Amino acid sequence: MASLAATSVFLPGRTRSVSLHGQGMAGASQIRLASFTHQRRSTFFPGQASAPRFESPAKPETVEKVCAIVKKQLALASEVVVTGESEFTKLGADSLDTVEIVMGLEEEFGINVEEDNAQRITTVQEAADMIEKLVSKGSA
CATH class of the missing domain: 2.20.25 (N-terminal domain of TfIIb)
Incomplete structure (x- = not known):
């Protein structure tokens, strides 16, 4: 057979x-x-030119904190450079690592990240931008 x-x-x-x-x-x-x-397909609202992005770039100190948290969560060697453009997957993160990174960010910044927002985060800059948005909503 x-x-x-x-x-x-x-x-x-x-x-x-x-x-x-x-x-x-x-x-x-x-x-x-x-x-x-594989071509990624996304659902956008009519008239929307591109994927929704967080409005304003994060402060450099927020990006630095996120870089440090990502580096710690992934147990990266000291010589590994993590910047705002660093992608979690290229740093070796799998889906569980990404969840742990988001949990670390929530704890550090005192925020709550909704699951759909967490799934859209792929870079350090995107995480920092999202944090700035959530922190500003919390203080408003």
């Missing part, structure tokens, strides 16, 4: 790889690898 298994790896905005593994199939003894680019 022939069997076929597929393995798929998905990273948003990157190439998706699918490996097909066959066993007991006549003439199909090779493993085939197919790759294709």
Whole structure:
């Protein structure tokens, strides 16, 4: 009896790889690898030109605090440079790490980040911008 298994790896905005593994199939003894680019789709309001962003950039001291928290949460070596443009995934963070980073930010800044906002944060700058927005709402 022939069997076929597929393995798929998905990273948003990157190439998706699918490996097909066959066993007991006549003439199909090779493993085939197919790759294709996944196009991210987002839902926007009519007339909206791009994804919603936080209004104003965060203060440099907020960005520095976020960098320090990210570096600590991910246990990064001292020589690793973390900036506002640093992406969590490129620093080695998985989804659990990202949740822990958000929890650390909530604790440090005394804020509460809604789940949908937390899922949109991909860079240190985005996290700092969101914190500034939430802190200003809390003090208003």
